[in-house]
Amino acid sequence: MSYSSLLRYYKDPTLSKAITQKIAELAKKIDEGIMIMHVCGSHEWTITHYGIRSLLPDNVEVRAGPGCPVCITPATDIDDAVKLALDGIVVTTYGDMSRAKGTKMSLEEAKANGGDIRVIYGIQDAVKMARMEPNKQFTFFAVGMDTTAPATAFELLKGIPNNLSFLISYRYTPAIQGSVMESNVLGIDAFISAGHSVTVTGLKPYYPYFLKSKKPMVATGFEPLDVLMSIYMILKQIEEGYPKIENEYTRSVTWEGNIKAQEVMEKVYDLDEGYVRGVAVFPRAGFRLKEDFKKYDARVQYGLKDRTKTSDEHVAGARCGEVVMGTIDPPECPLYMKKCSPQDPKGAPMVSQEGTCWIWAMHKIANPSPKCRR
Known part of the structure; x- marks a missing residue:
């Protein structure tokens, strides 16, 4: 299959519709709310650009985590x-x-x-x-x-x-996602892992975190079909009561x-x-x-001080850290598209093309997700 044909395949609307239907069927069986976190700005762009959140059942939510460098x-x-x-x-x-x-x-x-x-x-x-x-x-x-x-x-x-x-x-x-996996503070039920990172690290470094958390994790590519398939795989694990580490992005990712x-x-x-x-x-x-x-x-x-443990957000009135950790949506920050915009960014999530605020702003999203769960 040529590269252009491969891209068309991973954007195929018929396949996407079929997977979306399967997601809906599984979500109905599960019934309770499921919160999935991804840790990649490229995933956030795909999810937002292709309106993937709008295709999901009301009890399934995908939140952006700390993946923008x-x-x-x-x-x-x-x-x-x-x-x-x-x-x-x-x-x-x-x-x-x-x-x-x-x-x-x-x-x-x-x-x-x-x-x-x-x-x-x-x-x-x-x-x-x-x-x-x-x-x-x-x-x-x-x-x-x-x-x-x-x-x-x-x-x-x-x-x-x-x-x-x-x-x-x-x-x-792996250490950042792993720490979030082990934490129950955010209420995250499952994780979509960044395909390009896992291509380098492999799935193996995540295994100790998985053993402690027992939360489903799927390594995922960056096309719409990749993301939808990973959500289906996560819901299937939850419905069957058998959490595991899975690899959707087999064309790039291996265990090692x-x-x-x-x-x-x-x-x-x-x-x-x-x-x-x-x-x-x-x-x-x-x-x-x-x-x-x-x-x-x-x-x-040059004699620079090591300030590893310094708390240093320093953006007055902003809620950048909460956006990065997925506890709020960008429009919930009081600076979003008022004092902080892609043309005049104040916080880092509005600077980078992998930042959640920049992505939401460029897609003109003005309101939080109605499914937002605290």
């Missing part, structure tokens, strides 16, 4: 990047990240104040720039999840210019994951506590450079 990057890490830029260090990072505010300003604003901020598409661009300009000091503001962390690790193992350092702010998805990528990460990083902006510190959720690579650590090189 820009949204969860601590404001204090952005502050560190801003400081380096204003101190004369060339800071390289991704486009969305340059617009997210720290406690005082964004990197984009730092650029307006004289900082040398360069938007790049990947770590390779930063390496190339540093080699071409050996008389300047460069820092790569390394944000994202376990999907982008391997590329940085690979470059470090290959060897990088001495004038390039790394401000590491990567987060480990990408072994080579994992080996590269294990050589370069340790896992430590990691703060999710506006939410909490999660065990084993933050990447740290190992001792052998500390000379490339911008925090060590």
Whole structure:
């Protein structure tokens, strides 16, 4: 099957209608309310863009969880990047990240104040720039999840210019989702896992969390049919009373994951506590450079304070952390589409194209989900 045919298949309205009917049949058997959480901005875009929530029975709800890399990057890490830029260090990072505010300003604003901020598409661009300009000091503001962390690790193992350092702010998805799985505070019944992350990590790291939580989990792709099928699989587990870890995204995900990528990460990083902006510190959720690579650590090189446990939302009146954790919908934030919009974002979830607020705003959703359960 060609790529274009494959895409058409995963958007097929006849198949979608059939799965939606099966979901309705299962939901009727279950009767009680079911809350499913996904942890991926790409999933939120698919769910919102294709109106998947409107196809679900009243007792089935899908909430957006902490899966947007820009949204969860601590404001204090952005502050560190801003400081380096204003101190004369060339800071390289991704486009969305340059617009997210720290406690005082964004990197984009730092650029307006004289900082040398360069938007790049990947770590390779930063390496190339540093080699071409050996008389300047460069820092790569390394944000994202376990999907982008391997590329940085690979470059470090290959060897990088001495004038390039790394401000590491990567987060480990299994630890974040796993902590939410173990918690009963949010009332989440089941989880849709991010397909691109699980492609790297595999399903195996989730197993200890599953053993404790006994909550259904399905690794899922990003097309409408993927999402609908994963919801059906979750409801079937609940109806049968047999929770398990399942893989809907078999064309990419395996139990073991990408072994080579994992080996590269294990050589370069340790896992430590990691703060999710506006939410909490999660065990084993933050990447740290190992001792052998500390000379490339911008925090060590430039004497930046480690503020892992700092609470740092700093957006007056906003409820960004609650949006990130899925306890409220974006329109329930008093700033949504008033003081905070895609054109003038105040909070990180309105900055990134993977942020729930940005996605809802671009689809002109003005009201909370009527099925919203607290």
